[in-house]
Amino acid sequence: MNKTPNELLNTQKSVDVNGSSFQWDTSKGVFQFEGGDVMLFWIDSAFKVFLDSIEEITGEGTADLVFETAGYRTGLVVSDFYKNKxxxxxxxxxxxxxxxxxAGWGKTFIDVNIEKKEAVISISNSWETKVKKAQGSNRMGRFLPGHWAGVFTGLFDTHMWYEIQEDDSKQNIMKIKITETDITPSDNIRDLVQREEQNEIMKLEAMVENRTRELTDLIREISSPIIPVTDHIVVIPLIGKYNELRSKDMLEHTLTSLPQHRAKFVILDLTGIKSIDSEMIDMLNKLVSSARLFGMETLLVGISPELSMEVTKHQYSLGDSTYFRNLKHAIHFAFAKEGMFIQEPNQP
Structure with a gap:
């Protein structure tokens, strides 16, 4: 019986390199290292793209933590495998x-003190520095340092962590010191989450602050308008509650704008004021005094019965201003003092 070309090939190969075994079974598409399934990547192209994609999706800071944690956990797997073997x-x-x-992870030298539980790992031609070089990145690699921390955590059966003493992608050299510590990848994950939460809070606070500033500026613009009725009469409607800041803004805006109108009468309309206190009274008195300094007469309108009772109850003083029930009466009064009058249409 004739065999196909594939059947003529030897589908199983085995090679021992430095005491490590490699096996291939091409009939099944299997490649193994030390009895476990593995696969191959081109480091500076396919594998680089793989890592680039992770960094692009997660961001550099998160990607570093992902690589560090993954390295640590794979290190635990390696230590467990060889401790058992x-x-x-x-x-x-x-x-x-x-x-x-x-395995192609680079030329590795280990200087270890088992009693002190310390180790210094020097690696040349590592895949991680090759990837960083291909990326054109000056950032330190995190997978291999985390990996060796995991390896020695498993071997010494205690928490170990790393310190990068040298990481030169141009020379393709990495030097890592491993020492006993309380640091774990879980701690770093929590720290990252807290940092990201804090960053989001800071961004939100900045947005709120900017929006508050915009709204405050808008309120300042619309809360103290000076409305000219004629060349000699202006109306200032007062609305809502005036705290210290709002009262200050009101006074500054009024003092700046009043002289531009050259009015003889300033009508303060209190229709939009629902309650009154000493701070509000102080602002009104300052407005009246300021208008008088500009040679203007102040007329107060829109004082409700409830507001009048509060003024009487607390014995507030509004100076020598003239009071009117509503805006219409105040305007008629101002016109009359100027020797003018408003002719209303005949009633049907």
Whole structure:
């Protein structure tokens, strides 16, 4: 029976490199390293695109934490595998450089003090520095430092963390110090979440502050308009409650704008005032005094019975102003003092 070209090929291959085994079974599409399924990536193209995509979606800060945490957890997997395979911690550490160089993770040197639980890992030609170089990035790699922290956390059975002592993508060299610590990836994740929450809060506060400023400016513009009725008469409607800031704005706006009108009569319309206090009285008296300094007479209108009772109850003084029930009466009065009158249409 004739065999097809594929059947003539040897579908199973096995290679031992530095004590690490590689197996291929092309009939099943399987590639294994140390008995576990693996796959291959081109570092500076396909794998770079993979990492670029993560950074683009999550942002650099979050991506660093993702790589760091993923590195740490894969380090735990590696330490667990070789502790079970070799058994002895010292022998496991001695085997690691050959394992990593064989797997294409770079030339690795480990200087370890088991008693002090400290290690310095020097790596040249690592895949992470190659990716950073291909990206044109000056940021430090986070996967390998996190990974080695995870490896020694598993080997020493205590929390270990890293300090990057050197990371030169141009020379393709990385040096990492691993020491015992209380830091864990979970702590870093919480810190990141808190930082992001704080950033969002700060952004929201800035938006609220800007919006509040815009609304305050708008209120200032519309809350103290000076409305000219004739060349000699202006009306200032007062609406709502006047606190210290609003009273100050009102006075400043009025003092700045009144001289431009050259009016003889200023009518303060209190129809929109529902309650009155000493601060409001003080503002009204200052308005009256300011108008008098400009040679203007002040007329007060729109004082409701309730407002009148409050003024009487608290014995507030509104100076020598003339009072009218409504705006119409005040305007008629001002016209009369100028020797003019308003002729109303005949009633049917």
């Amino acid at each position: 070799i058994g002895d911690i010292k022998k496991s550490i001695e085997a690691l450089p050959n394992i990593y160089v064989t």
